[in-house]
Structures are given as C-alpha cells and as structure tokens.
Amino acid sequence: MDAKVVWDHGLTFTGTADTGFSVPLGADPKVGGDNDGFRPMELMAVSLAGCTAMDVISILRKKRQDVTAYEVRVHADQADRHPHVFTQAAITYEVTGRGVDEAAVLRAMELSAKRYCPAQNMLDKIIPIELHYEIYEDKGDGQRELVAQGTYQLAE
Secondary structure, eight states, rough: OOOOEEEETTTTEEEEEOOEEEEEEOOOGTTTOOOBBOOOHHHHHHHHHHHHHHHHHHHHHHHHOOEEEEEEEEEEEEEETTTOOOEEEEEEEEEESOOOOOOHHHHHHHHHHIIIOHHHHHTTTTSSSEEEEEEEEEEEEEEEEEEEEEEEEEOO
16 A cells, blocks of 8 residues: 655645545644644544444444444544654444344444454554444434443453
C-alpha cells in the first residue's frame, strides 16, 4: 500500500492512496492551520471505526441479521504532552434492527477484533481498547427500543 500527502499551503495538505480517493488534512488555527481538513489523529480514529464497522456489518449480514441502522463510534484519549499519542480507546457498536441476536453481534465484534480488522489489531498491541455495544429493536417510523447493551471482554 502506498499513500502520500501533497502540501497546498500553510498546514493544509491533500492525502491520497492507491484507490485514488483524496482526503483534506488541516490543522487548528492555534498551531498555524486554517481548520480546513481532518487532523491526522482524527483519521486514525476514523480508520479504526471504519475498519471494524465494515467487518462487523459484513459478518452480521452473513449471519442474516436484519440490521436497519448501524453506527460505530470511537473515543480515543490522547496524552497531554507531545506527541499526543492515543493512550486508550473505546469502540461502541450501535446496531438497530429487527430481532438482532446479541450473540451474533458479540461474535462479529470478536472476529473483527481478533482476526479481521488490521487497524484494531495494530492499535490493540499498544493501547487498551474497550468494546461496547448497544442493540436496538426497530419499532418503525424512526422509533427504536434498547434491548441489550454491555461491554464485551475478549478472551485472551
């Protein structure tokens, strides 16, 4: 895999990779930026969320779960001092559907964490990552009801 960033001005860059898609990168005005793009560490968190989200929804679909809405959130704490690395992270999987099986969600989370998601597997080697889930029953007309939630502990 190859990736690059091309400088535009100040602390504004455009990032590209093998796919040819581009993403704007920028910085906070407090450090001389124009607030005109993702911060690099934000992209790391988005990468983690996207990587595991794709795995989990793919597995749930293979398990024929009737998912009607789905969101994965990542919260990453950063060190107070430079280089402001991630010190821990929490991933929350929010699954809405009809009769979604909690065991299927847990197994999908486990497979992503331990086998399929390279972003999660890399980061898990250096920081603790908590896995949380919320499962909602889709009641129609935008209504939903929480039916299960918890923190999943991966077996070592």
